[in-house]
Amino acid sequence: MNKVIVIGSGGSGKSTFARELGERTGIEVIHLDQEYWRPNWEKTPTDEWEAKVAVMLERNSWIMDGNFGGTREMRMRAADTIIFLDLPRLICLYRILKRTIKYYGRSRPDMTAGCNERFDLEFILWVWNYPNATRDRVLSAVVEFPEKSFITLRTNAEIAEYLHGVSVNDGN
Template structure:
């Protein structure tokens, strides 16, 4: 397992989980937000972004976190494992608001300079609507782009902890993905 893609709602813990996976498996970490956003939350040109993601995905090893549905077709076929953080929406909303409070003065490490943590009504609606709008689109994209890629679907904090505890960079220890969940 050399390329692991971590996706899910905002506030689901993608970046934190990706950091821990990268640490435990001794793999390079790629936070897509840090490569996407420019100062002032300015998005890059679409063609430039796809080229950047293609280069990142072409690396021999990575743990990559971020949704960016427009580039799933570039990342999924390269992934050895998809980890879907599918946590409850109220927990995600709480985490988004807590993260905003905690990073009101100190920038997040997974965001580029000039992009302070922010939360507005549109973002909160996105998080609230994720289970009905974005989750089905993500699962459909996975089914059509890379149905052969194993997926672990984590639905709660305890499940995340148990799964992470199965990971090991030690060649003599369990280095597989642990139990692979259904795609429902």
């Protein structure tokens, strides 16, 4: 396990999981939200974003958390491990609400400075619709890479058990 992508709905815990996995393995963590968003929630232009992701993928090892469907295939191709956090939508929505309240008006630690947390109805609807609108596309994409180690974690207990079983040696 040297090149890991962590995917899942907003609020599934991707950034927290990636950070903890990075601490256990010593592998660099790349939060895609932090790399993509510019201050005041300005998007990185598509061609620039794809080039930036391509450069990050060339590193010897990494743990990347985030969705960004436009670069999902290139990230899956480069990864040796794909971890899908497939938590229930109500848990994801609860976490989004909790995160919004905690960081409201300021940036989260895993987000670009100047991207202040806010109530975002469009994002909440995306999280609500994720199981029906996005989940199947993600799973279909994974099928295209049978040589990859694919891990689905569906509960907080499964996440904790997985992280408990990871050692520093897993990052070498």
